[in-house]
Amino acid sequence: MAKSYRSDALAAINETMEALHEVGAIDKQTLRAFDDTCLTPVDPLSPAAIRALREREHLSQPVFARYLNVSKNLVSDLECGVKRPGGPALRLLTVIEKKGIQAIA
Known part of the structure; x- marks a missing residue:
């Protein structure tokens, strides 16, 4: 990358x-x-921001999970605030936020 x-x-x-x-x-x-x-910093994303990002891209949780290469349960946990994204997942979410889902498709 x-x-x-x-x-x-x-x-x-x-x-x-x-x-x-x-x-x-x-x-x-x-x-x-x-x-x-x-380097451009990677700021943490709130659960609401992650959900809004997924909805902006018109994706269901299972499909969004496949793009991120994680489980649907993890996407749900991220959106509910049970878990927080870090490392590669946070970087991917940041790329999607700035450039859209097509940047990683």
């Missing part, structure tokens, strides 16, 4: 930092810290 930067300028600066790392001018820890400041 391609990195999503906060701006084109930060993407260009990050490319420069990666080149500096390749030639040994900065260490990997510095590069990782810089990556963290440049």
Whole structure:
């Protein structure tokens, strides 16, 4: 998955930092810290936001679950607030929120 930067300028600066790392001018820890400041953050989604996202895409819980590669019960738990999405699931939900379900279809 391609990195999503906060701006084109930060993407260009990050490319420069990666080149500096390749030639040994900065260490990997510095590069990782810089990556963290440049990449678009993934904000948590509320249960209501997850449900609204699914409904915006006109999908049932079972179909939405198949797109996310999770169980229908997990989608239900996310929408009820029993569980909170994290890691890859949260990233996928964020991509769907910004670009629509076709971005992962």
